[in-house]
Structures are given as structure tokens and as C-alpha cells.
Amino acid sequence: xxxxxxxxxxxxxxxxxxxxxxxxxxxxxxxxxxxxxxxxxxxxxxxxxxxxxxxxxxxxxxxxxxxxxxxxxxxxxx
Amino acid sequence: xxxxxxxxxxxxxxxxxxxxxxxxxxxxxxxxxxxxxxxxxxxxxxxxxxxxxxxxxxxxxxxxxxxxxxxxxxxxxxxxxxxxxxxxxxxxxxxxxxxxxxxxxxxxxxxxxxxxxxxxxxxxxxxxxxxxxxxxxxxxxxxxxxxxxxxxxxxxxxxxxxxxxxxxxxxxxxxxxxxxxxxxxxxxxxxxxxxxxxxxxxxxxxxxxxxxxxxxxxxxxxxxxxxxxxxxxxxxxxxxxxxxxxxxxxxxxxxxxxxxxxxxxxxxxxxxxxxxxxxxxxxxxxxxxxxxxxxxxxxxxxxxxxxxxxxxxxxxxxxxxxxxxxxxxxxxxxxxxxxxxxxxxxxxxxxxxxxxxxxxxxxxxxxxxxxxxxxxxxxxxxxxxxxxxxxxxxxxxxxxxxxxxxxxxxxxxxxxxxxxxxxxxxxxxxxxxxxxxxxxxxxxxxxxxxxxxxxxxxxxxxxxxxxxx
Numbered sequence: 104x105x106x107x108x109x110x111x112x113x114x115x116x117x118x119x120x121x122x123x124x125x126x127x128x129x130x131x132x133x134x135x136x137x138x139x140x141x142x143x144x145x146x147x148x149x150x151x152x153x154x155x156x157x158x159x160x161x162x163x164x165x166x167x168x169x170x171x172x173x174x175x176x177x178x179x180x181x
Numbered sequence: 182x183x184x185x186x187x188x189x190x191x192x193x194x195x196x197x198x199x200x201x202x203x204x205x206x207x208x209x210x211x212x213x214x215x216x217x218x219x220x221x222x223x224x225x226x227x228x229x230x231x232x233x234x235x236x237x238x239x240x241x242x243x244x245x246x247x248x249x250x251x252x253x254x255x256x257x258x259x260x261x262x263x264x265x266x267x268x269x270x271x272x273x274x275x276x277x278x279x280x281x282x283x284x285x286x287x288x289x290x291x292x293x294x295x296x297x298x299x300x301x302x303x304x305x306x307x308x309x310x311x312x313x314x315x316x317x318x319x320x321x322x323x324x325x326x327x328x329x330x331x332x333x334x335x336x337x338x339x340x341x342x343x344x345x346x347x348x349x350x351x352x353x354x355x356x357x358x359x360x361x362x363x364x365x366x367x368x369x370x371x372x373x374x375x376x377x378x379x380x381x382x383x384x385x386x387x388x389x390x391x392x393x394x395x396x397x398x399x400x401x402x403x404x405x406x407x408x409x410x411x412x413x414x415x416x417x418x419x420x421x422x423x424x425x426x427x428x429x430x431x432x433x434x435x436x437x438x439x440x441x442x443x444x445x446x447x448x449x450x451x452x453x454x455x456x457x458x459x460x461x462x463x464x465x466x467x468x469x470x471x472x473x474x475x476x477x478x479x480x481x482x483x484x485x486x487x488x489x490x491x492x493x494x495x496x497x498x499x500x501x502x503x504x505x506x507x508x509x510x511x512x513x514x515x516x517x518x519x520x521x522x523x524x525x526x527x528x529x530x531x532x533x534x535x536x537x538x539x540x541x542x543x544x545x546x547x548x549x550x551x552x553x554x555x556x557x558x559x560x561x562x563x564x565x566x567x568x569x570x571x572x573x574x575x576x577x578x579x580x581x582x583x584x585x586x587x588x589x590x591x592x593x594x595x596x597x598x599x600x601x602x603x604x605x606x607x608x609x610x611x612x613x614x615x616x617x618x619x620x621x622x623x624x625x626x627x628x629x630x631x632x633x634x635x636x637x638x639x640x641x642x643x644x645x646x647x648x649x650x
Contacts, residue, residue, distance in 0.1 A: 113549055113577040115252045146538065146547035146581040170232070170251040170578065 107176040114145035118167040198514040199274040206278025211238035217506035226270040230256035237568040257281045274298040283489040300513040310486040320483045323458040328482040330397035338375035351399040358389035402634040403473040408455035412464035413518045419452040421527045438496035499531035499589040530596045536584040540613035548613035549577035558606030
């Protein structure tokens with residue numbers, strides 16, 4: 104069954120902790136419940152995007168650096 | 182403008198050479214720039230991201246050009262997109278506001294290469310004053326005091342101790358690659374210094390990939406004071422000083438003019454030092470020289486220059502009666518300074534408080550969303566520089582500053598009374614704001630007495646969190 108990870112706040116979504124570092128999670132990779140899979144920047148503050156449940160990342164639905172709304176699906180897990 | 186206390190500008194001025202002004206910014210400062218441009222009969226073109234096409238500045242401008250997507254990297258910081266928009270708009274001048282590209286020398290060079298006027302200093306000045314060690318060297322050459330420190334990097338604990346003996350304890354250990362307060366340690370003695378140096382080196386290497394360290398004397402309980410200057414490339418005048426000691430995470434939250442703690446002779450020396458440094462670099466436009474003031478010894482030290490208009494410029498406008506944004510435009514248009522230092526008199530006291538879309542009760546969590554209702558204080562009570570209107574949706578992509586509430590009184594006590602009335606008269610529904618923080622600050626005896634320093638606010642918040650009344 105597919106599960107979705109949602110944006111906690113509106114803002115800009117980032118897949119990496121900083122431009123020089125690797126992404127928090129890759130498509131096809133396994134993640135644990137509570138894992139951070141990205142960040143949302145809202146008014147110059149950064150908030151983690153956390154997976155409520157563990158699983159395998161099927162697909163990111165938002166590109167790195169794109170705008171997101173609150174509760175917008177960011178990634179699909181199985 | 183109704184909020185300007187007086188207008189000392191002579192009634193005659195040179196004809197404005199700028200016909201169309203491009204505003205490469207957003208929010209309240211874009212609104213402020215459009216007001217100034219309109220007062221001078223200049224046509225305005227407002228830049229906007231896709232998220233900002235409905236903002237107040239876009240509604241006020243004669244024309245709007247969309248730069249790109251909502252994230253600043255795709256719009257307000259996207260130099261090729263901004264240059265294209267300037268070109269297509271036919272503007273002959275660009276106002277950068279503050280933040281974004283306002284202190285980007287490469288951008289300034291590209292604007293000027295297009296034959297368009299940049300409202301600000303030259304690219305060379307921006308580059309020089311944006312480089313901390315170059316700015317420090319200019320200050321020393323101009324005879325302006327700087328925070329005593331090592332002339333370059335310190336290699337190890339032994340060298341650090343030798344330097345610290347000269348500059349005096351306590352010292353700050355700073356990472357060359359750090360910034361915004363990151364990687365700073367304070368050592369009160371030689372022993373402490375020798376144990377902190379290896380730690381600081383390892384941490385700087387891990388955090389910045391560069392383990393170079395330097396030392397500066399640490400000034401506890403310093404006040405942040407700054408001097409406003411205007412230059413025309415040849416002559417520089419000061420418009421007195423501001424005090425901005427109330428800061429959270431190195432962001433100013435409350436600013437005043439004048440700095441009431443300064444004795445008159447210190448004020449005079451401070452303002453003269455700012456003129457000396459700005460004159461030395463041939464400064465053009467509006468600029469601010471920032472200093473630390475050590476109340477214990479009465480000494481002040483230059484820390485950096487901001488080569489742009491600042492958020493807190495209105496408090497200076499209130500006490501001098503000079504419209505700084507109009508002055509920027511007139512200077513950019515080629516006018517030589519129309520004032521002498523004698524023409525600039527400070528009168529009364531002004532306070533500005535920053536209204537941010539943040540929730541002070543929830544660790545200043547950002548609070549974007551729609552403003553369902555808005556009531557602003559009467560203009561006799563306060564000036565409110567803002568981009569808000571009822572129904573406006575505060576977007577999450579940029580700075581949280583949504584307005585600046587500015588009061589003017591005959592003295593500081595009078596300004597505090599007016600600030601209370603102004604805060605009571607400001608109602609913003611639908612989003613959380615920092616208005617309640619300012620109400621609480623108004624009740625703090627240290628704030629009322631002006632007995633504050635740059636870490637006072639964070640200490641006060643910590644005390645309140647552990648001991649709620």
C-alpha cells in the first residue's frame with residue numbers, strides 16, 4: 104500500500120541539508136519511521152520533513168528547490 | 182508624505198533625470214521606494230515573483246514584470262532574470278532595496294554595463310566594504326577605531342596567547358570562514374584560550390572546511406550603534422546615529438534614534454568617524470556604518486558598513502525630517518548633495534519596532550497566511566511602513582518582516598507613550614505577529630530605562646521562559 108509524506112508547512116522544499124551534501128533520502132532507498140527526508144524553508148527558517156511511517160521511497164513528488172503548500176504530498180512510500 | 186515631520190528640503194531641486202525606476206525587491210521596502218519615486222514624478226516598474234503578483238507594491242506600480250518562480254533563487258536572486266526584466270521594462274535606473282541583490286557587486290556591474298543607473302554606491306565600493314578585512318583596513322587608514330584583534334590568522338594556542346596579551350582579555354575566537362555569529366568562542370584567560378583553540382580549529386574545519394581562526398577583543402554588554410550617511414561620491418554628510426541593541430538571533434527587532442546612551446562628545450566623535458571613513462572610500466548614496474559601543478569605557482569600534490538603505494532608516498527620517506529614499510534617488514540621478522552638515526539637525530526621539538509574521542509564544546515559528554482584517558493606528562500616532570492590506574496572503578517564501586511601526590516623540594519618554602498607543606492601535610487578524618513581544622518589551626524596566634545591550638533580549642527571553650509570571 105502506498106503512503107505519502109506531507110509538507111509540515113508551506114515554503115520551499117529541499118532534499119539536501121546543504122547544497123554541498125548528499126540528499127537525505129534517494130528514490131528506491133529504505134527509510135525508518137521518523138526519518139527526515141528533506142527540509143522546508145519557511146521565512147528563512149528550516150523545518151524537517153519527517154516520514155511518519157518507515158518504508159521504501161518510490162518517488163519524490165516535488166523537485167529540490169520547488170515551492171510547496173502545507174500538507175502537500177512530498178514523497179510516496181511503499 | 183503625511184508622516185514626515187517636517188520637510189527641510191529646499192523647494193527647488195535639480196530636475197529629476199531618472200524617468201523610469203525598476204524596483205528589484207518586494208514587501209514593505211518596495212512600497213516605500215514606490216512612494217518616494219512617485220513623490221519625485223518617476224514612473225515605476227515593480228519586479229515580482231510568481232507568488233507576489235498581487236502584493237501591494239505590484240498594485241501601486243505603473244508596471245509589473247514577473248521574474249520567475251516563488252523561491253528567491255528563481256526570482257529576486259536570479260540575476261539573468263532580473264537583468265532581462267530591467268531591459269524589457271526600459272527602466273533607466275534600478276533600486277535594489279535591502280537584502281537580495283542590494284550588495285551584490287557583480288549585479289551592479291552588469292546593471293551599469295547595460296547603461297542603467299544603480300541606486301547605490303559603485304560596484305568597487307560595495308566589493309571593498311563587503312570584504313571584512315578590506316573594510317577594516319580602510320577604517321584603520323581613516324583613523325576610525327576598530328575592535329582590537331589579530332592582524333591575520335592565529336596558527337596555534339601559543340600564537341593566540343601572544344596576540345591576546347596585546348589586545349586584552351576576554352577575547353573572541355572567530356572562524357575566518359564563519360559568519361552570523363557561527364563558530365564564535367569566548368576565552369577569559371590564557372588557560373581557557375589554549376584549551377579552546379584546538380576545539381575551535383576542529384569545529385571550524387568540520388563546519389566550514391577551513392580551520393583558520395582569528396582573535397578579537399570581546400566587549401561584554403556592548404550596545405549596537407550605527408551612523409547614517411549620505412554621500413554624492415565626493416562629499417559625505419551624517420544624519421546622526423541609531424541604536425539597535427535589541428536583537429534576537431542577530432536580527433534587530435527594535436531601533437531608536439538618537440542613541441540616548443551616548444554622551445554628546447561621543448556622539449560627535451562617532452558621527453565624525455563615520456564621515457571620515459565614508460569620505461575616504463568616496464561613498465555615493467545612503468549607507469550605514471555599524472559600531473559596537475562599550476558603555477563601560479565610552480569607546481566605540483567600527484564593525485562593518487552596509488552599502489544600502491536599511492530596514493530601520495525611518496527613525497532617522499523622523500528625527501531629521503529628511504526623506505532618505507528620495508535622497509537616494511536624487512543622488513542616483515546625479516544631483517550633488519543639496520545640504521550642508523549644519524542643515525541636518527536631530528530633533529526629538531523616534532522608535533521603530535519590527536512587526537514580523539512569527540509567533541512569539543511558539544519559539545517565533547513563522548506564521549504565513551491570509552490577513553483577514555487590518556486596523557492601523559492613526560497617522561498622528563504612528564507611521565506604519567507595511568505591505569499588508571486586508572485580504573493579503575503573506576507568502577512563506579521570504580523574510581518574515583511585514584511591517585514597521587514607527588513613533589516620534591519630543592523625547593524618549595514621549596516616544597514610549599506613543600509606542601504604547603501605536604501598538605494598541607495596530608490589529609492584524611488571521612496570522613500571528615510579534616506585536617505582543619513589543620507590548621511585553623514596553624513593560625520591561627530595562628527597556629523603559631534604555632538599559633540594554635546586544636544580548637539583553639535573548640537573556641530576557643530565557644528568564645521569562647524559565648520564570649513565567
